């Protein structure tokens with residue numbers, strides 16, 4: 001049976017398999033089949049084994065969303081937004097727990113586990129105080145990259161106290177000591193462009209940008225995001241923080257109309273927009 005205890009191992013196996021490997025994976029109703037014969041487009045490297053495991057609808061949907069991303073076998077930057085149907089990611093007071101179904105946390109940890117690094121802005125650290133790990137599924141933790149323009153964070157936040165490392169990008173020259181952190185200072189002029197150049201130099205394969213709104217919007221405006229993924233909960237929040245605040249356009253023919261797909265996950269809709277393809 002696929003559970004939160006082994007989904008991380010399976011995702012690691014898929015992630016580390018080579019494109020032309022000799023084991024294939026078929027995700028179908030209630031089961032997942034590993035085979036040495038080609039039965040689907042998904043393949044995994046392993047010894048010649050054939051094995052069937054039971055799988056719930058939730059993990060089946062999770063794999064159906066994540067495997068095509070993993071099988072692209074190229075560097076990808078994915079931005080993920082958990083939002084209400086009226087486009088809010090948090091209340092004005094910063095409260096964002098929980099807009100999505102509780103199972104969406106497990107899905108999010110799966111998405112983190114296929115990512116080599118995770119990017120968030122400083123407001124998300126201040127409002128949510130997240131760890132940004134894969135603890136719900138015991139997967140591989142991505143490296144944490146925090147954008148803290150004015151270097152306003154301090155050691156009281158969890159990311160500075162769990163022993164894992166952080167990379168902090170800033171434009172501030174303030175002298176601050178943050179636990180387990182490398183602070184990289186960039187010029188204020190063209191900060192976002194320089195930031196993208198520096199992150200590319202770190203040579204991570206999959207990068208997840210987890211928020212908030214300012215961080216994701218700025219990176220979309222600078223054409224850094226390959227896949228923009230919305231996890232849309234069927235709830236109405238009213239006033240709150242918009243999921244995105246992109247540059248204004250003057251005519252609808254300038255709207256971004258990317259390739260896209262829709263997936264269902266526990267009564268929520270996952271929409272992928274393929275921005276760079």
Ligand SMILES: NC(=O)c1ccc[n+]([C@@H]2O[C@H](COP(=O)([O-])OP(=O)(O)OC[C@H]3O[C@@H](n4cnc5c(N)ncnc54)[C@H](OP(=O)(O)O)[C@@H]3O)[C@@H](O)[C@H]2O)c1
Nearest residue numbers: 082090094096121122123124149150211212213214215218
């Ligand atoms: N539902 C979800 O999926 C989700 C996910 C994550 C966060 N959230 C919510 O989102 C809210 C926070 O979002 P937010 O938009 O206010 O803030 P944010 O994006 O988390 O952080 C913004 C700050 O990060 C720095 N920053 C990020 N990108 C930058 C860039 N390209 N150039 C310069 N500085 C940059 C700036 O710091 P300085 O101001 O110091 O310059 C900026 O003010 C929280 O309430 C959180 O709960 C929701």
